[in-house]
Amino acid sequence: MAAAPSSAEREAVDAFLGSLPAPAASGPPPRHLLLPALHALVDAIGWISEGGLNHVCERFGVPPAEAYGVASFYALLPTGPRAPVVIHACDDIACRMAGADRVVAVLEEVLGPAGGTDAVTWLPSPCVGACDRAPAAFIQRTNAENATVDGLAPGLPVERLLADLAGREGTDLAIPLRSGSVRIPQIEDGSTELRLLRRIGRLDPARLDDYQAAGGYEALRRAFDLGPEGVVREVSDSRLLGRGGAAFPAGRKWAAVATAPARPHYLVCNADESEPGTFKDRALMEEDPFALVEAMTIAGYATGCETSYLYVRGEYPTATARLEHAIAECRRQGLLGRDVMGAGFDFDIEIRRGGGAYICGEETALFNSIEGFRGEPRNKPPFPTDRGLFGKPTLVNNVETLINVLDIVLEGGPAFAGVGTEASTGTKLFCVSGSVARPGLYEVVFGVTLGELLELAGGVSGGRPRAILLGGAAGTFVPPDRLDIPLTFEGTRAAGASLGSGVVMVFGEAADMNDIVLRIAAFFRHESCGQCVPCRVGTVRQEEALRRFIGGEDEAGLLDEIGRAMGDASICGLGHTAALAARSAISLGLIGNGDRR
Amino acid sequence: MSVARGSTVRSVTIAVDGHDVTVPEGSTILAACREAGIPTPTLCFLETLTPVNTCRVCVVELEGSRALVPACSRRAEAGMVVSTDSERVRHSRKMVLEFLGSSVDLSLADEEIRQWMHEYRADPARYGSRAETVAQPPKVQDELYIRDYEKCILCYKCVQACGVEAQNTFAIAVAGRGFDARISTEFDVTLPDSACVYCGNCIGVCPTGALVFKTEFDMRREGTWDESRQSVTRTICSYCGVGCNLDLHVQDNRIVKVTSPLDHDVTSGHLCIKGRFGWRHVQAGLDEPEAEEG
Ligand SMILES: Cc1cc2nc3c(=O)[nH]c(=O)nc-3n(C[C@H](O)[C@H](O)[C@H](O)COP(=O)(O)O)c2cc1C
Ligand code: SF4
Numbered sequence: 001m002a003a004a005p006s007s008a009e010r011e012a013v014d015a016f017l018g019s020l021p022a023p024a025a026s027g028p029p030p031r032h033l034l035l036p037a038l039h040a041l042v043d044a045i046g047w048i049s050e051g052g053l054n055h056v057c058e059r060f061g062v063p064p065a066e067a068y069g070v071a072s073f074y075a076l077l078p079t080g081p082r083a084p085v086v087i088h089a090c091d092d093i094a095c096r097m098a099g100a101d102r103v104v105a106v107l108e109e110v111l112g113p114a115g116g117t118d119a120v121t122w123l124p125s126p127c128v129g130a131c132d133r134a135p136a137a138f139i140q141r142t143n144a145e146n147a148t149v150d151g152l153a154p155g156l157p158v159e160r161l162l163a164d165l166a167g168r169e170g171t172d173l174a175i176p177l178r179s180g181s182v183r184i185p186q187i188e189d190g191s192t193e194l195r196l197l198r199r200i201g202r203l204d205p206a207r208l209d210d211y212q213a214a215g216g217y218e219a220l221r222r223a224f225d226l227g228p229e230g231v232v233r234e235v236s237d238s239r240l241l242g243r244g245g246a247a248f249p250a251g252r253k254w255a256a257v258a259t260a261p262a263r264p265h266y267l268v269c270n271a272d273e274s275e276p277g278t279f280k281d282r283a284l285m286e287e288d289p290f291a292l293v294e295a296m297t298i299a300g301y302a303t304g305c306e307t308s309y310l311y312v313r314g315e316y317p318t319a320t321a322r323l324e325h326a327i328a329e330c331r332r333q334g335l336l337g338r339d340v341m342g343a344g345f346d347f348d349i350e351i352r353r354g355g356g357a358y359i360c361g362e363e364t365a366l367f368n369s370i371e372g373f374r375g376e377p378r379n380k381p382p383f384p385t386d387r388g389l390f391g392k393p394t395l396v397n398n399v400e401t402l403i404n405v406l407d408i409v410l411e412g413g414p415a416f417a418g419v420g421t422e423a424s425t426g427t428k429l430f431c432v433s434g435s436v437a438r439p440g441l442y443e444v445v446f447g448v449t450l451g452e453l454l455e456l457a458g459g460v461s462g463g464r465p466r467a468i469l470l471g472g473a474a475g476t477f478v479p480p481d482r483l484d485i486p487l488t489f490e491g492t493r494a495a496g497a498s499l500g501s502g503v504v505m506v507f508g509e510a511a512d513m514n515d516i517v518l519r520i521a522a523f524f525r526h527e528s529c530g531q532c533v534p535c536r537v538g539t540v541r542q543e544e545a546l547r548r549f550i551g552g553e554d555e556a557g558l559l560d561e562i563g564r565a566m567g568d569a570s571i572c573g574l575g576h577t578a579a580l581a582a583r584s585a586i587s588l589g590l591i592g593n594g595d596r597r
Numbered sequence: 598m599s600v601a602r603g604s605t606v607r608s609v610t611i612a613v614d615g616h617d618v619t620v621p622e623g624s625t626i627l628a629a630c631r632e633a634g635i636p637t638p639t640l641c642f643l644e645t646l647t648p649v650n651t652c653r654v655c656v657v658e659l660e661g662s663r664a665l666v667p668a669c670s671r672r673a674e675a676g677m678v679v680s681t682d683s684e685r686v687r688h689s690r691k692m693v694l695e696f697l698g699s700s701v702d703l704s705l706a707d708e709e710i711r712q713w714m715h716e717y718r719a720d721p722a723r724y725g726s727r728a729e730t731v732a733q734p735p736k737v738q739d740e741l742y743i744r745d746y747e748k749c750i751l752c753y754k755c756v757q758a759c760g761v762e763a764q765n766t767f768a769i770a771v772a773g774r775g776f777d778a779r780i781s782t783e784f785d786v787t788l789p790d791s792a793c794v795y796c797g798n799c800i801g802v803c804p805t806g807a808l809v810f811k812t813e814f815d816m817r818r819e820g821t822w823d824e825s826r827q828s829v830t831r832t833i834c835s836y837c838g839v840g841c842n843l844d845l846h847v848q849d850n851r852i853v854k855v856t857s858p859l860d861h862d863v864t865s866g867h868l869c870i871k872g873r874f875g876w877r878h879v880q881a882g883l884d885e886p887e888a889e890e891g
């Protein structure tokens with residue numbers, strides 16, 4: 001007998017579906033609204049019950065087994081009873097170094113074991129994108145705003161937070177739940193060289209007129225003058241490389257989508273930012289949301305897209321709210337929707353919230369997630385530019401990549417290409433965290449060395465670093481004698497590393513490298529989608545073998561064998577990179593030999 | 598997947614292990630390997646289903662590609678240069694087999710899986726006795742068939758057979774993530790409580806014995822299952838007019854399971870509850886003392 005929904009569950013789902021603009025045709029809502037509907041249920045009820053899921057399935061005409069498969073894929077969509085307030089306490093790399101274990105100890109002592117069903121509970125979490133203010137947590141609440149809290153130094157702040165969460169309802173809290181913004185020390189210093197970050201801190205992210213007064217929407221006007229082909233040409237000439245991690249030439253993708261014969265074309269902005277150590281897109285979205293809206297509009301214009309999706313990490317509620325506001329403002333001012341700026345071009349943006357799954361940042365997993373399926377990557381080819389979202393030609397770009405387009409259009413591709421190095425043009429955002437004096441987000445011209453960046457960040461705290469992790473969990477460790485590495489795509493590649501998403505995490509003398517590397521292995525195991533054998537089982541075997549290796553057993557050979565198979569035979573980049581950090585840690589002698597420091 | 602026959606079909610030539618192989622345009626590298634007589638292990642691939650390319654045991658080396666590629670789904674393109682027996686290929690195939698062998702109970706898996714284990718020198722034991730596995734009790738929820746998921750390699754075939762590719766019932770799907778990913782009904786409700794219509798098509802495609810007839814499951818437990826004493830008789834199902842082929846597996850004058858040939862042009866191996874399990878009623882009539890249970 002199918003379980004019936006409670007009236008609250010029914011109402012939550014129906015209210016969400018009813019709030020949507022009336023669909024053109026009657027019948028069930030399109031499947032791409034499934035994930036938003038599941039979010040609506042969890043936002044209102046706290047978890048997904050059999051009855052609640054049945055109601056969603058009835059409305060969508062989706063089989064319950066399939067919808068359960070979708071919901072159970074996401075960490076933020078619990079399919080069992082869950083407390084109305086959940087503290088997702090980050091115990092990932094940067095937070096571990098900043099005392100996350102003690103935060104967790106307090107939570108456990110006060111709230112009991114993880115995953116309870118009483119008023120407030122906690123769960124360990126992978127990086128929540130606030131590594132510059134570690135230790136941090138993401139707070140998920142039923143019928144109240146979600147938020148990140150940071151600087152949870154062990155002791156007072158955690159306890160105050162708990163007292164607050166337990167003692168009050170709704171949003172009336174003594175500590176404002178929204179944390180501080182991403183730290184951008186260069187802005188505090190009044191640096192004038194910033195390009196991507198130049199508006200941040202100078203304007204109100206809620207005000208379109210502020211943005212326009214600062215030169216906003218001049219780039220779109222210029223784009224309309226250039227025409228679609230002209231814009232694509234400038235982007236190609238800029239030699240801009242994608243900033244999401246794969247460093248693919250943006251111009252090649254734009255040209256491919258612009259000229260793809262199949263219609264419609266889709267634009268997807270990848271704002272899922274979940275690589276441990278990364279918080280750059282968060283800063284751009286929270287502090288300069290109109291810039292992203294404008295950049296997406298230009299991308300849609302140049303490549304012939306009328307519909308676009310902005311997939312924001314589920315743990316980024318502030319970014320989501322500010323973008324929602326910005327999109328609504330732009331619609332009101334004729335900058336989105338029908339006939340944008342009277343240029344005869346229709347374009348709009350739909351926001352999608354991620355559900356707590358790192359793998360959904362992989363572009364094809366992202367498409368499946370938007371389409372209402374499990375976030376499992378697809379085999380490539382076909383590539384997104386050929387058959388992407390809904391099987392149509394799709395341009396997918398990272399937030400930072402798109403923001404660069406504003407300057408490219410304004411100053412011209414060749415001028416942009418004049419900044420930086422021959423192969424890495426423009427500037428790059430770096431997320432610096434760990435053992436440095438001034439952690440935060442930095443923007444530097446390509447060509448600056450690792451040592452120079454660390455100097456900018458006030459130097460390594462506590463003397464010489466043991467190692468630096470470049471590129472996040474999917475990256476590699478480099479030794480402290482390689483501070484001369486130029487932070488360019490070609491420079492890091494030559495050094496056997498990669499820039500990835502711009503993570504620079506510093507490990508000081510006191511860092512427990514065994515613990516860090518095990519955490520990275522656990523991360524991949526936890527975030528593997530589970531689809532392919534090399535990664536689903538390989539990430540588990542890797543973690544087990546690492547444990548033995550660290551315990552003094554001779555498992556380096558086996559780890560190498562596991563790593564090679566994951567790198568060679570996995571479907572997607574998660575499996576391909578899941579062994580890199582551990583293998584580099586072993587080859588640098590950072591872990592093992594029973595070293596339990 | 599099937600390539601239209603006729604004079605208009607173009608062909609492509611690729612090099613496999615140094616030999617030119619010509620296949621119709623649209624064929625996979627796997628088809629080319631088979632054309633060239635090169636044995637290629639496959640687990641999640643089945644001629645009658647769209648490739649999901651998740652097991653990765655069929656990977657080959659493709660010149661110009663950084664990672665290995667799945668032979669079962671990658672289309673042959675003119676000029677491709679493929680190696681099927683390089684050290685990298687052998688290594689990945691070995692590791693896939695070891696990963697499965699060390700985490701899943703393969704004791705009832707198709708014989709060829711064990712042959713590949715041998716061929717690629719897979720040694721699942723080297724991960725130690727504490728290697729994590731998917732061990733769990735079998736789901737015995739009705740009298741028709743058993744789901745014994747500690748034998749599941751997550752090849753997705755049953756999900757495909759239950760879904761758009763054959764049955765259109767969608768009683769089961771993949772749930773969870775990572776090593777916790779599993780085949781499940783919604784909220785793991787029992788099969789009788791799910792949408793399952795007991796067509797048994799999932800049993801028909803399962804390569805590892807994770808899905809088995811209750812008869813076989815019981816007989817194996819009792820130690821009476823003996824394939825050497827079984828004969829297979831082909832008949833045409835008489836329940837309706839479609840004309841599905843049935844293979845009746847008979848041991849000691851009792852039907853012990855029913856399969857359907859994959860290459861049958863009507864069914865592609867798929868049946869309905871009557872063809873798959875209707876014999877139980879016939880059987881109940883034959884076996885006087887054993888009354889039919891619920
Ligand atoms: C496991 C995995 C996670 C990823 N996560 C992100 C992400 O959070 N944000 C992002 O922009 N790209 C991510 N990517 C890269 C995307 O697949 C894709 O290359 C990128 O969005 C393309 O945009 P770009 O060319 O502008 O960099 C990820 C890739 C993998 C394999
Ligand atoms: S490599 Fe990992 S994350 Fe990628 S498809 Fe395979 S199992 Fe999923």
Ligand code: SF4
Nearest residue numbers: 759793794796797799
């Ligand atoms: S018996 Fe048929 S309906 Fe039931 S799970 Fe298997 S394929 Fe689906």
Ligand code: SF4
Nearest residue numbers: 749750752753755803
């Ligand atoms: S139960 Fe059988 S058919 Fe289904 S996924 Fe597992 S091994 Fe494959």
Ligand code: FES
Nearest residue numbers: 090095127130131
């Ligand atoms: S926020 Fe904790 S490691 Fe990034």
Ligand code: FES
Nearest residue numbers: 650652653655669
């Ligand atoms: S048979 Fe090709 S990936 Fe499974």
